[in-house]
Amino acid sequence: MKVLILSVTAGYGHHATAQAIGDMLKNKGAEVDTLDVYAYISNLIKTTIDKGYLFSSKHMQTLYRLVYQLAENNGASYFSSAPSIINIINALGATKFARVISDREPDVIICTHVFAAQMVDELKKRKKLADIMTIGIVTDYTLHPYWEDVPRVQYIVTASELLTYRCVQRGVPRERILPFGIPVHPKFNQRLDRRAAAAELGIDPDMHTILLMGGSMGHAEHVKTIEKIVQIGMPFQMLVVCGNNKKMQMHVEKFAARYNGNCVIRPYGFVHNVEVMMSASDCIISKPGGLTVSEALAKNLPMLLADPIPGHEERNVDFLVNNGMAALITKHFPVDEAVYELFTNPVRLETVRHTMKAVAHPDATERLADFVLALK
Numbered sequence: 151m152k153v154l155i156l157s158v159t160a161g162y163g164h165h166a167t168a169q170a171i172g173d174m175l176k177n178k179g180a181e182v183d184t185l186d187v188y189a190y191i192s193n194l195i196k197t198t199i200d201k202g203y204l205f206s207s208k209h210m211q212t213l214y215r216l217v218y219q220l221a222e223n224n225g226a227s228y229f230s231s232a233p234s235i236i237n238i239i240n241a242l243g244a245t246k247f248a249r250v251i252s253d254r255e256p257d258v259i260i261c262t263h264v265f266a267a268q269m270v271d272e273l274k275k276r277k278k279l280a281d282i283m284t285i286g287i288v289t290d291y292t293l294h295p296y297w298e299d300v301p302r303v304q305y306i307v308t309a310s311e312l313l314t315y316r317c318v319q320r321g322v323p324r325e326r327i328l329p330f331g332i333p334v335h336p337k338f339n340q341r342l343d344r345r346a347a348a349a350e351l352g353i354d355p356d357m358h359t360i361l362l363m364g365g366s367m368g369h370a371e372h373v374k375t376i377e378k379i380v381q382i383g384m385p386f387q388m389l390v391v392c393g394n395n396k397k398m399q400m401h402v403e404k405f406a407a408r409y410n411g412n413c414v415i416r417p418y419g420f421v422h423n424v425e426v427m428m429s430a431s432d433c434i435i436s437k438p439g440g441l442t443v444s445e446a447l448a449k450n451l452p453m454l455l456a457d458p459i460p461g462h463e464e465r466n467v468d469f470l471v472n473n474g475m476a477a478l479i480t481k482h483f484p485v486d487e488a489v490y491e492l493f494t495n496p497v498r499l500e501t502v503r504h505t506m507k508a509v510a511h512p513d514a515t516e517r518l519a520d521f522v523l524a525l526k
Contacts, residue, residue, distance in 0.1 A: 151526045154256035155184040156266035163289050163441035164263040171260060171287070171333045174519040183254055187247065187266045244269065248278040258522055261286045264296040267303050274302035283525050287518075289332055290440040292465030293317050307333075307518060309440065310509060312473065330518050331511020332444040337425045339448055339512040347429035351389070353416065358493055359387040361431040361451070363424075363442065364395065373401045375435065375456075376415060378486040384493065385412040389427050393420050425449065432499070433492060435485065438466040438476075447475070448512035452502040454479055454488050474505045 153175050157168040172182045247269060251259070259282055261267040267286040273279050287307040288297055297306060298320055308317060311329040318324055348355035360379070362372055372390050379386060392399035399419050406415040421427070428434065428449040436442050438455040443466060446453050453476035458464045470476040477492070479485045492499060511517070 151179075151258065151523060152181045152254065152256045153183070153258045153260060153522060154251065154254055155182060155260045155262065156187050156270065157184065157261075158187055158263035158265045163439050166335070166441050167287060167289050167333050168260075168262045170335045170515050171262075171518055174333070174336065174515045175522065178519055178523060180519075180523060183256070185250070187263075187269050244272045244276060244278070248273055248276075251279065251282075256282060258282065258525060259284045260522070261303065262289060264288075264294055264300070267300045268296065271300040271302045285328075285518075285522070287333065288440075290462040290466055291443065291469035292462060293320055293322065294462055295320075298322065307331075309444065310469075310511070312469070312509065328518070328521065330521070331514030332440055333515040333518055334441065334444050334448055334512075335425070336515055338428075338445045339515075340425070342426065342429040344430055347426045350423075350426050351416075351430055353387055353389070353430060354414070355430070357385060357387040357414070359389065359431045360489065361389045361391070361427050361434040361436075363391045363434060363436040364393060364398070372398055373405050375485050376402070376405060378484060379489055380409065380411050380413045382486050382490050383412075384490070385414075386489075387414045387416070389416050389418065389431065391418045391421055391424070391427070433489075435479070435489075438463045438470065440466060443470065444511075444514070447506050447510035450503050450506050450510070452476070452492065452499060452506070454485065454492065456485065473509060475502060475509065 153172075155168045155172050157164045168184050172184050175182050251273070259270055259279070261270055261284070264286070270279070270284050274284070284303045285305045285307060286297065286300060286303045288294065288309065291309045291313065293308070293313065293316055304326065305328050306317070306322060306326055307328045307330050308314070309329075309332045314324065314327055314329055317327050345355040348359075353359065362375060364372060372392065376388060376390065379388065390402050392402060396419070399417055402415070402417040406417055409415060424445065428446060428451045431451060433452045433454060434446050435454045435456060436446075438453075438458050440462075443453065453470065455467055455470065455476050456479040458467050467476070467478050471478055477483070477488050479488050
C-alpha cells in the first residue's frame with residue numbers, strides 16, 4: 151500500500167504526528183511519502199505561513215483569538231461567505247499540487263494539518279483525486295472550525311471519544327469520526343521504570359521532579375517560572391527543556407549557576423528523549439499543545455498548563471481542566487501555588503493519574519495504522 155502524508159510547517163506538532171504515523175506504517179510494510187504541501191506550491195508561501203503563525207500567535211493574540219472565535223461561532227458559513235487566504239492559495243495551487251499527488255499514485259492520503267486537508271478537499275471537489283481514500287488528523291483536543299469545511303475528506307481522527315458529541319453538534323457525521331487519539335511516537339507507549347529513567351538522566355530518583363517545557367516555538371519564560379518555584383521552599387528537581395531557544399537556555403543556565411538553594415535545576419536545549427524525562431517526572435509544566443498533551447497522557451504525567459495560544463490551545467485547556475486531567479496556571483493561580491497544591495495533595499496527584507489513564511490513547515498510532523492498512 152502507498153500512503154501519502156501531507157503536513158504544513160506551522161509549529162512542530164503536525165510534523166511530529168506525520169512522522170509518528172509514517173514510521174508506524176513503514177514498520178507494518180506500507181510505502182510512505184511525507185510532504186509539506188506548501189513547499190511544493192511555493193517556498194515563499196511555506197515560509198510566510200510558518201512565520202505568520204509564529205508571529206500572530208505570539209504578538210497578535212487578541213486578533214488571533216477574534217478570528218478563531220468568528221470561525222468557531224459561524225461554522226462553515228463563515229468560509230463560504232468570506233473565503234480565507236488559505237482557501238484562495240489552495241484554489242490557485244490545486245492544479246500544481248494535483249500533479250505532485252498523481253506522480254506518487256497513493257492509495258491513501260493522510261493530512262496532519264487542516265490546511266493540507268483543505269487542499270485535498272479542493273482537489274476532491276475538482277475530481278482530481280479519483281477514488282483515493284483521505285483521512286484528516288485533528289492534532290488538538292477540540293474540533294478546529296476549519297475542519298468543518300472539508301466535507302470530502304472521508305475520515306477525521308479525533309483526540310478522544312469525549313469529543314464525538316461536539317463534532318456531531320458541529321455538523322461532522324458520526325460515521326466520519328475516528329476517535330483513536332492523536333498519534334504520538336511509539337516510544338511514549340513503552341513503559342519505563344522511574345528509577346531506570348532517572349538513572350539514564352543522571353538525576354535523583356527519590357526527589358520530586360518537574361519537567362518544564364515551552365513548546366517548539368519557545369514562547370515560555372522559564373526563568374520566571376523557576377524563580378517562582380524555588381521560592382516555595384520545597385526541594386524540587388527541575389528538568390528545563392528550552393528547545394531551539396538558545397537565548398532562553400543561556401538565561402536558565404546563568405540562573406542555575408548562581409542559584410544555591412535546595413532545588414536542582416538542569417537546563418537542556420532541544421532533546422530527543424522527552425519520553426525518558428516524562429518517565430522520571432512527577433508533573434509537567436507546559437503550553438497545552440496537542441502533541442505534548444498526548445505524550446503526557448500516554449506517559450500518565452499530570453499537567454500544569456500555561457500560556458495557551460488563543461483558539462485551539464485554549465480549547466485544549468477547556469477539555470483537560472474540565473475532565474480533571476490538568477490545572478491552568480493563571481495570574482490569579484500562579485505557578486508556585488499550582489505546584490504547591492499539587493505536591494502537598496497526594497490524593498489529587500493519584501486521582502489525576504487515574505483519570506488520565508482512562509482517557510489516554512497511547513496506542514493511537516498503531517490503531518490508525520491498522521485502520522489505514524485495512525482499507526486496501
